[in-house]
Each structure stands twice: as structure tokens, then as C-alpha cells.
Amino acid sequence: MSIDCRRRIALGALILGLMAGGAEAASLPQIDLVLGGTPDVVFDMNRQSCNPPDVMPDVNPRAFRDSRGMIVFFALHSVNRTLRGPDLSHLKLDCHVVLDSGNDPDPAHYNDRNFITATWTEDGRNVAALVHHEYHADDFGRCRVNDALGCWYNTILAYHSTDGGADFIRSTPFVIAAAPFTQDVGQGRHRGFFNPSNIFSDGRYEYFFAATTGWEGQPFGACLFRSATPLDSASWRAYDGHAFSIRYVDPYRQSADAVKPCAQIAPFTSPVGAVVRARQYGLWIAVFEAQHNEDMFPVDGIYYATARDLLHWSLPKLLRAGPTISSDLCTMNNAVSYPSILADDSTGRNFDNFGSDAFLYFVVIATEHCRPGARLLMRQRLQVLPEGLRP
Template identity: 30%
Template sequence: MDGDVLTRSHFRYAAVFIATVFSGGGILAFSSPNSSALELTVTGPEKVIFDSDVAGCDSHHLPDAPARAFRDDKGRMILFAPNFQNRAFVGYGFDSLKPDCDSRFMAAGKAQPDLLDDRTWIHAIYTNDGRNVYALGSASFMPYRHEMPCKGRTKRIDCWINGLVTLKSTDGGKTFDYLGKPPHHAPFPPPEPYRDDRKRAPSYVTVTNIINWQNYLYAIVWRREEEWKNSRNCLVRAPANDPSSWQVWDGEDFIDAARLTENGWHVKQTDCARVGPRGITSIRGLVRHEGTNNFIAIYQHRQRNKDGTDRHGIFYSTSADMKNWSDPQFLLDEDLDPDAGPGDPFAAYATMIDEDSQDRLFSTVDDEASLVFVRLIPKPHNGKWRVPRQLVSFPVSIRK
């Protein structure tokens, strides 16, 4: 999350939220929760979209979030995979993307946990015209930055707390401001108030792409709990004609979560049921396959084999309704943070983008798409570690 030299644990929790209003959807055929309706296969070598050591604007220009893209009103691809400085890449596809060194949004760095205005990462965007652009950001309060106490601290990320906040741009995403004055800019605020004696605070940390289906905008958010086993992916939605009102799936029905008022977000309910396979961490990518109207979730995972070994890397699940998902299916073998030794590269923030998608927010895929993730490459520097990063893609075929 942070663009400074970090502990590896920090890399697991960065997030933000993006959405769009687009036509799509249809009547779907249900599949078994334990079977995959689609088969995904990596079909070629990787391409490096961006290397911070080669094309970075400065030492802080580090991809630190899942890649999200939209087309602006000039037809250009605007792609974010930002750290807290929220820079973007501009072009017409992966091969032509160039970094824009201007910061498009920076939080105020305030040392008040209840404001959620310390550092914010743009993670999701929705727009129906490419000019007026809305975003959900992952907003973190980090006590170590303000020399505030945290009982039993062993890592810089201890005691940090997180919520999902809204932002708005009226210039095609070149600059953003909060939608709602802090702390009323958060439709998904931390479920419990900040405490300096709790190393892992309950938090809404990250969110996937938005899917427009049957007149609703859907997304999956990651809710982290103090007890890790209770952390879960949650399904949320907003009416497509009223994205200022959000609901959460409680296992039986959608219940009201938050509504935007003149005074900002009024939060009614932040609890939610688990969706997706048990044992997986945060789902980072969510797209709709146009040919079958099935949904694909992308995430990092470790799978224990019958012989006692494990397989780790990037996995996927498929679903016909976003509530019932297939078991984890292997996609790409990559070292994750726990697998990498000192100086070994590892993968984070995996998602999927079809650069030929006709959807303005690239939330649909056809039979050919790209797996996109960040590769972190630790290197020794003056007795410490610096961690340059690459944004890489792999071609993926999608078949029934």
C-alpha cells in the first residue's frame, strides 16, 4: 500500500474500489458451486507493461493496487494501479500506455483515525461518459506515520484501520476530490472504531471491478476481521440508476448498507455474509464473460495437495450468480509473499482486463483477455531493502 520501503505483510492489504454504469447482463444458467463453467488457460509469455526502475517518475512511483482501467471521453485508456499518490497510465492499450507523473489525488495525511483522511488509494472507478468519473478509494489510517501508540507493535502496519471512501472527478479523471466531507465520505467505513490496543482492526479493505447485471451494479469487497478466520469476501450492490445507495448480501437477501445524503454517506448496516470459496483471501478481479454470461473472480491462493505439498499462485473461480462460486481453479504458478526468500520476487494484486472490451470500464471479457498483476522485486540498498515493481500481463484464453 505505502510507496515507501515496507514490510512484506503490508503488500497484502492494499485496496480500492472502482465501478461503472454500462449496459449488459442477461439471463444466466446456474452452475454447480463446486464446478467451473469456464476454463482459463495462460497461453503465452509475460509482457512488462511498466517497470518502476525503467519508467518510474520518481522513487515513489510504485504500482501498489489491482489494475483498473476506463475509457475517457477522448477514447483513451486510463489505467490505475496506484500507490497513495494515485498516478495513472494513459494510452489506447497496454502497448501504448505511458505514465502520467501528476498525482491525481492525495489524501490530507491527517492524524485523526475517525476522519479516514491519512492515505487513500484509488481502486475502483465508474463512469458512463468518460468525463464525470467516480471512484471508491481504500482509505487507511496508519498510526506509525504519526508516532502514535500501538500496543504490541511489531510491524508498521499494526493497528492500521481501513474503509472504502468515494471520490469524484469532472475532468475525465485528471483530478479527484472526496465525494462527501470526511468522515462522511465512506459508504463502507471501518465496522468498529479505532483502538490502539488492537493490532488487526476490523476494516473494509478492497473491492473488485463493478458488474452491471439485471439493473444493479455489483462488486465484491474484502472485509477483514480481528480474527483472520472470520475475514471474508462480501457481495454488495447499488441500483444502476442510483449508485448513491448501496446494499450488502446477508446470506438470504440484500439489506441496506449506506445512502448518500446532502451531508455525505449515512451508513445503516456494515455486516455481510461470506461469498466465494472458503480459505481464499481477497478477490481482486471480477469480470463478466460475454459469451456465457458467467462471472470470473481472480485472486491469489495457496492450495494444499493430497500428497502434502502445496500449489501457490493465481487462481480463479466462476459463478452464474456471484453468490455461488466454483472451487479454486489454478491459473498461474507465481511465488506469493510467504513463498519468497530475501531478494526473491513475488506477485500481488492480480486481476483481469480485456483491452479490447467494448465496456467503458473494461469489466467484460471475450474469449481472450489478460491476467494483470504486480511483481515486487526486493533489492538491497544502503543496508535496507528497496522494492521496485513491475506491472505485468499474461495472455489468457477462456473456454466453456
């Protein structure tokens, strides 16, 4: 069966899941997310630079408050640096590298390209991190196809910091989510788990979403992970459709034949950019990119969905129309990607909730000759309003 055919079948399953969950969705408070004003530049890679392209915005923005109350902000590249400041409006680039990438040709070392994509801390000093790891076999002559995406193998790894995010080191166990095969298997398409969302909490457990392109027996989509102790990397479990039971292993060191498929959570057909709780309404809000299709997404753009229990989400609504990094780069001047929601009035240290106002963060990517170019990290004011009160 072709990959496209499998994707159509999986998308159909997602839509059926949404239809089956219609009662839950109908019971949700009806709200609209509304963007206001004009976007502001948070970070310009051409003006605020340590060593381009090390500071090119290339992940969804994340933040936490350290033990001194200062904000530690992540949104950059595989040579991981932070922006720091007293609040979200006064962040400055810190050129210290908190986690580097080794460009290691051995895939079993998981040290090719590392991107810090989520953090969690209780005390502002001890910080758990999820790292989106990319192995590019074509860079090392280890790929059988002449296609960069077809040589791309992704894994989600665990790191931690004991100094408030100044430096990150490997956790044990190291691998949190991996395909049940090594990078040389299935070359010809993008494989593995990638682009975890932020880590967010319901007060009892912490969660994140991770995207997967799928494999035989595993549909593509977004899977939900849960832990009661994020600093213990062994504690993360993925949802199998009935319970949080799946613990992934390192396929270079253990047999992964018995790993069950994780459940795809509708309506997410692409990585979940961020999940935050709107305190006023008691709702979870997820933002994500989507490409146009005739079923759920009328145009390319940034969408959102709402939920009470993280498993049953509403139908998606359009937040910002426009081309994304997954659109045809040859037909546009700029793309928008990597959405996230952050707010100064977030309670706790981890920016996983907000009151009445927040900001949508996103990256504007200039395109030149069908390729991505210079990038700006932007933010735009975001309000939650009862449905029908949109200006």
C-alpha cells in the same frame, strides 16, 4: 477465541458453503483459463518514474474509457497518478496527481494513505471511485503495539471526478465500508475493509467485492456490495446472506452498533482481484491470490472461480503457481500479486467483460532481505477454453 481459530472456523464455513452449492457449481459450463506466451512489461517503476515511490505499482490494475475514447488506467501508489493511451498496449504515465494522500494523523479525517482501487463511469466524464484508505497509527504514535500490521486500520471511501478522471474529490457520504469501531479498538491485528475489486455490472446493478479481516460477529472473507447508481455513494449496500441490506456508517460520527455482519462469499479467503464476464460463455470469472492450505489451495498462487449469479461460485482452479505477497518473503526472490483481467475488446467503458482473449495483469515484486523491493507491472495473454482443451 484466537484469531487463527476464528479463521479456521470461518474457512470451514466457506468450504461447507461450497459443498452446499455443489449443484449450482456442477451446472456451470466447464472451462479452463489458460495463460499463453511470455509476460510483457507494462510498467517499470525504475524506468518510468515521476517521483519514486509514488509510481510503485501497489494495487490491482483498473481502467475505463473516457469521453474521448482514451483509456485511463490505474495501478500505482497512494499518490495517485494514471497511465493514459488509445488502447491497453500504448499507455504512458501521466505525472499529474489525480488524488493525493494527506498523511493526516487524525483518523477521523480519513486522509492518511489513499489508493484508487475501482472506478465506474457511464459517460466517460463523471466517474465514481472506490478508495482503499489505510490509517497507520504507528506513524503517529497512536498505537499500543509494536507491529505495523497490528496498527493498520482500513476503510473504503467514495470519491468522484467530473472531468474524466483528471482530478478526484470526496463524495457525500464519504464512508462506504467501515468496521463498526474506531481505529484505537482492537489494535494488535489488521482491521476493517480493504482491497475492493473492480466495479462490474450485470446490466441492472453494479457490484464490487471487499475483503474484511472480520471482528466479533463478522467472519473474515469477501463481502459483496451492490448499487444501481454508483455515483450516489449512499446507494451501496452489502449482502447480508438474504438481501443487499447493509449500509455502513462512519464510526467516528455515528453509532455502528446495529450494523449487521455481511455474508462471506465462498471461495474467497482473500481479496478478490477482479471480476469480469466472459461473454462467449455467459460466466463471471473472478481472479484472486491464495495461500496454500490443505482444503482448497494446493499451492500459493493466483486462482480463479466462475459463477452465473455472483453468489454461487465454483471451486477454485489454479491459474498461476508461485509465491505471492502473502507468502514468506524470506524464502523467495520474487512474488506475484495484484491480479486483474483486462481486454481491449471489452464492451462499454469499464472493462468488466471480454470476448475470447484477454490479459492477466499482475505485479512482480522483487524481495530483498525479507522485504518487498522494486516492482514491475506485467501482463500475459489469457484464453478461455472448454475444459479438456488445455494445450
